[in-house]
Amino acid sequence: CEMDMYMRRKCQECRLKKCLAVGMRPECVVPENQCAIKRKEKKAQREKDKLPVSTTTVDDHMPPIMQCDPPPPEAARI
Numbered sequence: 001c002e003m004d005m006y007m008r009r010k011c012q013e014c015r016l017k018k019c020l021a022v023g024m025r026p027e028c029v030v031p032e033n034q035c036a037i038k039r040k041e042k043k044a045q046r047e048k049d050k051l052p053v054s055t056t057t058v059d060d061h062m063p064p065i066m067q068c069d070p071p072p073p074e075a076a077r078i
């Protein structure tokens with residue numbers, strides 16, 4: 001097979017043969033199970049990054065201030 005950006009995924013056997021022919025060491029081939037583990041870790045990290053850091057505000061933690069009417073005018077004179 002001729003290797004180009006489309007065929008490299010279609011025929012992995014020919015891609016490996018070409019890589020080995022140009023000098024790649026066979027021990028550099030990453031086993032599929034290691035690839036799967038790495039994909040899972042990346043996916044978990046992406047999901048973690050999507051979570052909001054915090055949606056609470058200061059108002060969520062502080063009790064509301066009680067609203068009181070001002071004292072009557074005669075009580076203010078005493």
